[in-house]
Amino acid sequence: xxxxxxxxxxxxxxxxxxxxxxxxxxxxxxxxxxxxxxxxxxxxxxxxxxxxxxxxxxxxxxxxxxxxxxxxxxxxxxxxxxxxxxxxxxxxxxxxxxxxxxxxxxxxxxxxxxxxxxxxxxxxxxxxxxxxxxxxxxxxxxxxxxxxxxxxx
Amino acid sequence: xxxxxxxxxxxxxxxxxxxxxxxxxxxxxxxxxxxxxxxxxxxxxxxxxxxxxxxxxxxxxxxxxxxxxxxxxxxxxxxxxxxxxxxxxxxxxxxxxxxxxxxxxxxxxxxxxxxxxxxxxxxxxxxxxxxxxxxxxxxxxxxxxxxxxxxxx
Amino acid sequence: xxxxxxxxxxxxxxxxxxxxxxxxxxxxxxxxxxxxxxxxxxxxxxxxxxxxxxxxxxxxxxxxxxxxxxxxxxxxxxxxxxxxxxxxxxxxxxxxxxxxxxxxxxxxxxxxxxxxxxxxxxxxxxxxxxxxxxxxxxxxxxxxxxxxxxxxx
Amino acid sequence: xxxxxxxxxxxxxxxxxxxxxxxxxxxxxxxxxxxxxxxxxxxxxxxxxxxxxxxxxxxxxxxxxxxxxxxxxxxxxxxxxxxxxxxxxxxxxxxxxxxxxxxxxxxxxxxxxxxxxxxxxxxxxxxxxxxxxxxxxxxxxxxxxxxxxxxxx
Numbered sequence: 001x002x003x004x005x006x007x008x009x010x011x012x013x014x015x016x017x018x019x020x021x022x023x024x025x026x027x028x029x030x031x032x033x034x035x036x037x038x039x040x041x042x043x044x045x046x047x048x049x050x051x052x053x054x055x056x057x058x059x060x061x062x063x064x065x066x067x068x069x070x071x072x073x074x075x076x077x078x079x080x081x082x083x084x085x086x087x088x089x090x091x092x093x094x095x096x097x098x099x100x101x102x103x104x105x106x107x108x109x110x111x112x113x114x115x116x117x118x119x120x121x122x123x124x125x126x127x128x129x130x131x132x133x134x135x136x137x138x139x140x141x142x143x144x145x146x147x148x149x150x151x152x153x
Numbered sequence: 154x155x156x157x158x159x160x161x162x163x164x165x166x167x168x169x170x171x172x173x174x175x176x177x178x179x180x181x182x183x184x185x186x187x188x189x190x191x192x193x194x195x196x197x198x199x200x201x202x203x204x205x206x207x208x209x210x211x212x213x214x215x216x217x218x219x220x221x222x223x224x225x226x227x228x229x230x231x232x233x234x235x236x237x238x239x240x241x242x243x244x245x246x247x248x249x250x251x252x253x254x255x256x257x258x259x260x261x262x263x264x265x266x267x268x269x270x271x272x273x274x275x276x277x278x279x280x281x282x283x284x285x286x287x288x289x290x291x292x293x294x295x296x297x298x299x300x301x302x303x304x305x306x
Numbered sequence: 307x308x309x310x311x312x313x314x315x316x317x318x319x320x321x322x323x324x325x326x327x328x329x330x331x332x333x334x335x336x337x338x339x340x341x342x343x344x345x346x347x348x349x350x351x352x353x354x355x356x357x358x359x360x361x362x363x364x365x366x367x368x369x370x371x372x373x374x375x376x377x378x379x380x381x382x383x384x385x386x387x388x389x390x391x392x393x394x395x396x397x398x399x400x401x402x403x404x405x406x407x408x409x410x411x412x413x414x415x416x417x418x419x420x421x422x423x424x425x426x427x428x429x430x431x432x433x434x435x436x437x438x439x440x441x442x443x444x445x446x447x448x449x450x451x452x453x454x455x456x457x458x459x
Numbered sequence: 460x461x462x463x464x465x466x467x468x469x470x471x472x473x474x475x476x477x478x479x480x481x482x483x484x485x486x487x488x489x490x491x492x493x494x495x496x497x498x499x500x501x502x503x504x505x506x507x508x509x510x511x512x513x514x515x516x517x518x519x520x521x522x523x524x525x526x527x528x529x530x531x532x533x534x535x536x537x538x539x540x541x542x543x544x545x546x547x548x549x550x551x552x553x554x555x556x557x558x559x560x561x562x563x564x565x566x567x568x569x570x571x572x573x574x575x576x577x578x579x580x581x582x583x584x585x586x587x588x589x590x591x592x593x594x595x596x597x598x599x600x601x602x603x604x605x606x607x608x609x610x611x612x
Contacts, residue, residue: 018347019181019340023174023230024581029523030172030492034325041324041384054386064488067528074522074583075177078347122483124533138418171500172493182370183339187478194477194537205537209444216380217335222373227430231500231511261433275330277380325487329480329536336478383482 010043039085074075163196179227192238316349332380345391386410469502485533521526
């Protein structure tokens with residue numbers, strides 16, 4: 001589809017919920033995959049589209065077919081978290097995102113990871129990205145640029 | 154539909170997952186609603202039906218419209234939990250379940266609660282219980298009796 | 307402690323995560339208890355304190371001993387949610403909060419509920435609210451007033 | 460520590476909860492990490508120890524420092540799931556587990572993955588495996604053999 005190396009990082013923030021901690025006093029590790037999802041959806045919004053609409057209007061879904069997470073330092077209750085997300089590979093029928101999770105207060109890198117998705121319809125058959133959305137992802141660099149403050153330097 | 158006072162308790166067991174604990178070292182309180190769901194689904198199985206099939210084949214769903222939980226003592230990681238569930242009210246278009254959550258090792262009552270459900274189709278319109286399922290719930294007492302060991306004295 | 311009827315509503319917003327939906331296409335009902343927690347913590351922040359600090363510095367915890375939720379209308383994926391929270395009863399060793407959950411786009415009331423908490427130390431022994439925090443809750447009305455835009459009319 | 464290639468698979472079963480599904484009608488992908496944890500804990504039990512006791516009595520924790528999941532086919536509500544777990548690398552201060560997730564009804568492979576853990580104390584300092592537990596893992600093959608039906612052929 002396009003040269004993903006041009007894609008810029010999107011950024012969103014969230015606060016750690018008590019429910020996300022475990023008895024070790026840190027965030028339970030599966031929650032980072034949920035935060036990746038939050039980052040991914042907000043990156044789509046930066047790109048000018050709503051992931052929900054793509055599912056509803058185009059019957060195009062992006063199930064995760066592979067996920068990797070490296071945990072560097074634990075997130076803790078009430079930490080403000082920065083989720084940085086970037087497209088690292090965009091193909092006709094697949095897309096790969098990379099993520100970095102930081103603590104806002106001290107900028108510590110808490111985790112990083114990748115998710116690989118194929119484009120599928122509701123019945124689980126692979127399909128191409130709907131044209132409109134493929135274009136928006138292709139134009140990601142440009143539109144992300146316009147957003148200014150929403151991305152990193 | 155029927156006199157719910159005749160309904161017997163169903164019983165199922167589960168083990169507390171690390172993911173269900175929080176930084177206070179106990180199970181986070183919202184998980185009890187999930188355990189209630191586990192108890193409810195297993196009670197349906199005792200009654201001879203699969204809640205999944207009722208959704209799929211009859212387009213009859215049981216969304217929760219009201220829930221109440223009283224927390225007596227905390228469940229902890231790796232505890233074996235006993236979920237006891239009972240129908241306390243069964244009407245044409247609604248059903249109420251009661252729950253008791255025990256720790257298996259010492260029989261301590263950890264929590265109790267109720268959920269109230271209406272019967273709805275996928276579009277969110279109230280409807281009657283499908284006949285077949287209404288019958289099975291009506292016959293709950295009898296079929297539960299046959300199960301012997303699955304219920305309490 | 308104080309006349310809770312004077313307490314104002316605090317307000318915070320969140321966006322529904324894909325992970326919070328279930329196969330009925332709506333938010334799974336236990337997540338509302340987690341949103342209540344988010345509202346409660348943000349209300350504490352409005353009151354001038356951090357719930358995390360109260361746990362850490364004073365060994366004062368607020369476990370939920372009773373919870374009630376009424377579900378009026380389902381929240382859906384990507385909805386922006388408004389959580390309104392209010393102290394309805396503040397005693398020396400216990401506190402009750404009320405919640406209202408709205409969808410931001412159309413102002414629909416999705417759910418409402420209450421949680422009742424006792425003040426405990428880490429070992430699970432009831433204790434009084436730490437003086438400093440009791441004062442801040444008592445002064446809730448005044449400090450909430452100063453915050454202006456953070457509360458509803 | 461020992462030649463991990465000798466380690467046998469442990470096996471445990473669970474049933475998909477409604478709360479684990481998402482609006483695509485399948486299990487939300489982060490839940491597989493929680494099922495991996497269930498498999499890991501049950502494998503420890505096969506090895507003759509309780510992960511909870513190791514945390515409590517020895518202050519030895521096994522935080523996840525890296526996780527990988529490949530998703531082959533979606534798990535669905537009420538599916539009975541088989542979690543197979545195996546030690547693939549055991550060192551003095553670290554351990555790696557591999558997982559396979561199957562659907563019981565048709566034996567379909569739904570997902571597979573790995574988690575890598577370091578041994579830490581509560582303060583987050585790396586340490587060695589407590590001797591007693593190192594021994595039990597080392598003897599894993601033998602003790603797993605004795606269990607017979609609990610492992611695959």
